[in-house]
Amino acid sequence: MAGSSDLYSPVMSDALVILGAAGIVIPVFNRFRITPVIGFILVGLLVGPFALGRHVFDYPWLSYVTITDPDGLEVFAEFGIILLLFSIGLELSFRRLWDMRRMVFGLGSLELVFIGGAITFVLAAIGQSFSGALALGLALALSSTALVLKITEATTPVGQAALAMLLFEDIALVPIIFLLGALAPHAGTDGVGELLHTLLWGTLAVGALLVLGRYLLPPLFAQAARTKSPELFLAASLLVVILASLATAAAGLSPIVGALVAGLLIAETEYHAEVEQITEPFKGLALGVFLITIGMSIDLAVVWENLGSILIATVAVLVLKATVTGVMLRLMGARRGTATETGILMSSPSETTLIVLTAASTAQLIQPGTAQFWQIVTALGLTVTPLLALAGKIMARQVDGVEAPHRAPADQGQPRTLIVGFGRVGHLVADMLARHGRPYLAVDSNTDLIAEGRRRGYSVAFGDAGRGDALLRLGAAEAAAVILTMDEPVTAQRIVRKLRAEFPDLPIRARARDADHAAQLYRAGASYAVPETLESSLQLSEAALVETGVAMGPVIASIHEKRDEFREMIMERGGLAEKPSLRSGQLREPA
Structure with a gap:
């Protein structure tokens, strides 16, 4: 049949060889943390006209595993x-x-x-x-x-x-x-x-x-x-x-x-x-x-x-x-x-x-x-x-005569915090970091928010954090922390899980819709999850207590205690044991 002969044309055969080489070379060499550059050169050497391709006339079946048209x-x-x-x-x-x-x-x-x-x-x-x-x-x-x-x-x-x-x-x-x-x-x-x-x-x-x-x-x-x-x-x-x-x-x-x-x-x-x-x-x-x-x-x-x-x-x-x-x-x-x-x-x-x-x-x-x-x-x-x-x-x-130093002298600059999502919550986080002299980079996929943020002097870049290695390319490996502020529960869990698998020691703070969502984020690997309903309730309670004459110091202490109680309850609901390193909530400091 004509369709069958077209399927096995030299062009299709060469395409199959190249795609097959990519499918074998890239994962095999990545497995051993070696660049595929070497593998592709060796594959070209093997399937080229000076190696297996030299014997195509003697063994026609080799045309299916060699490059028949190098030009x-x-x-x-x-x-x-x-x-x-x-x-x-x-x-x-x-x-x-x-x-x-x-x-x-x-x-x-x-x-x-x-x-x-x-x-x-x-x-x-x-x-x-x-x-x-x-x-x-x-x-x-x-x-x-x-x-x-x-x-x-x-x-x-x-x-x-x-x-x-x-x-x-x-x-x-x-x-x-x-x-x-x-x-x-x-x-x-x-x-x-x-x-x-x-x-x-x-x-x-x-x-x-x-x-x-x-x-x-x-x-x-x-x-x-x-x-x-x-x-x-x-x-x-x-x-x-x-x-x-x-x-x-x-x-x-x-x-x-x-x-x-x-x-x-x-x-x-x-x-x-x-x-x-x-x-x-x-x-x-x-x-x-x-x-x-x-x-x-x-x-x-x-x-x-x-x-x-x-x-x-x-x-x-x-x-x-x-x-x-x-x-x-x-x-x-x-x-x-x-x-x-x-x-x-x-x-x-x-x-x-x-x-x-x-x-x-x-x-x-x-x-x-x-x-x-x-x-x-x-x-x-x-x-x-x-x-x-x-x-x-x-x-x-x-x-x-000794092991060479593994790391360079500490950089005088501070690692920056990645803010994922630049809506109203992301803006507030960026303002607080800037007020205290902490470098940051906000990431969002909304071009209007990016344009407005850059006009107002914010450090913001385009990136679809939920897809591929966008955060890695934007510096997650060197980040002081990653703060997720987007109102997308499923995407937030996926990002937390991916970041935790890649960077076990990276502090990850995440915005949660409610206690159940916070528990899911903790299970995914978040260092700290903040339910919106909890924080709004605590802020209302703080305002009510101060207005009724309670001193500010005891109010703040009781608010912190109540926040810790809720967090322990959420951790228990998520089936997780409290970790001291997570409870402290410290950001990664420069080496």
């Missing part, structure tokens, strides 16, 4: 790169850059310049053209944001140093891609005029995106959010990415420049967490396709024939990057163990190295064979990054 994946691979740069832009808000400006632009710039310069010098010395050596030096100097930030913690000295360098590298992608995109049409000519023409139009395109995005994006996402439709929100996000990419491509630059600019612009709006959350599955799958294509490009026969040179190049890159980074950190005052561990952790190339290599090859700065060689080196470096992290920890202990 057909290029458009999806490019979309994966675009979404990757978009996600990097979402993580790089101007406020975050300003807070870390000294480490980012000091430590980060020195790391990229010194390592990139060292690799450029070595490659130029062994015969590579200067422009090609520069492209390779910039590409190989990058380290893996996806792997490093997943392996280390940002609260440790190693994590803070790595985060600063990775942030600068992500920022540096803008001028790197800008330069390579501008050079792409003119790599083999001396057309300086044409190059300047491309740079001019590219600068105008980026400037127009910055201006238009600042004024058009907030109302666009506000309208999408007002519909309460995740599908429309996703469509608006992808529309912005695609239009920005087309704008920079029309100006002669790479489309990923526009994607990164779009991410930066959205990062400045109150909708960035929701956009990041809703595009995460698409970014992960599209990036997986890109990594599969990288794995498919690795010819095992070429690897075997050049095994010695590939291993030498890989070790040379790892040693050079680890040495330069470690020495630089040591000269800047870092502990020997911190410098050693950070240098080894940051020594492998990055998934963004593959992007720069592809751009350099397209610009004809390096030959396709050279690009393939360094793609193999990069893939091998990415694969061994978890082992490098383990080796770095061991060597750091040996260098220091």
Whole structure:
């Protein structure tokens, strides 16, 4: 039948292989807390034309488990790169850059310049053209944001140093891609005029995106959010990415420049967490396709024939990057163990190295064979990054002679409280926290409340707390406490249960409709639940007692006693034993 033959077309077969790979790779590697980047590269290597695909003619059934049309994946691979740069832009808000400006632009710039310069010098010395050596030096100097930030913690000295360098590298992608995109049409000519023409139009395109995005994006996402439709929100996000990419491509630059600019612009709006959350599955799958294509490009026969040179190049890159980074950190005052561990952790190339290599090859700065060689080196470096992290920890202990400190010195700032729901109760809580100098962030999915709150100077962001990991992306892991003020009993219980499972020690305060709802919240894991009926009754009682002549001190004491009695009764009704840590009601203080 025609329908049956269509079902088993090469396109459907390739789609099944990719979706099957995602369904296997992501959960398996997450189970062992390893980034799926490695798994996708290995899958591409296995199902590509140089491995199992080589034997399709001998064993036709292999066509169902291999990629039969590698060229057909290029458009999806490019979309994966675009979404990757978009996600990097979402993580790089101007406020975050300003807070870390000294480490980012000091430590980060020195790391990229010194390592990139060292690799450029070595490659130029062994015969590579200067422009090609520069492209390779910039590409190989990058380290893996996806792997490093997943392996280390940002609260440790190693994590803070790595985060600063990775942030600068992500920022540096803008001028790197800008330069390579501008050079792409003119790599083999001396057309300086044409190059300047491309740079001019590219600068105008980026400037127009910055201006238009600042004024058009907030109302666009506000309208999408007002519909309460995740599908429309996703469509608006992808529309912005695609239009920005087309704008920079029309100006002669790479489309990923526009994607990164779009991410930066959205990062400045109150909708960035929701956009990041809703595009995460698409970014992960599209990036997986890109990594599969990288794995498919690795010819095992070429690897075997050049095994010695590939291993030498890989070790040379790892040693050079680890040495330069470690020495630089040591000269800047870092502990020997911190410098050693950070240098080894940051020594492998990055998934963004593959992007720069592809751009350099397209610009004809390096030959396709050279690009393939360094793609193999990069893939091998990415694969061994978890082992490098383990080796770095061991060597750091040996260098220091003791266990490296697990956490950085205490931050002078205070962790902020998350207020979920910004209605009348949320406003009051925010006012009280602000009056006592406690930082907070209010979260709501009502765009009108957000707009009004921001006009009045409140710290408020858009987020659908009941869906996905919105609160996690807004900082629940570092929060002093989470206060739920919404009048949605089922949603509140679900959020409490999820937060308690993720963060056992997080103080969670919740608004309850009545005693029964409070008992349900306690069972879900709330630290403190406040029934509306109880508080209104206590306030009326307090007013009546004071007006009849009872002194304020005894009234307040009796109110507190009655509140504790009701709480114990609610806890008993919920089948829970009173916990001293919950009864005290203390918020989490800075370390």
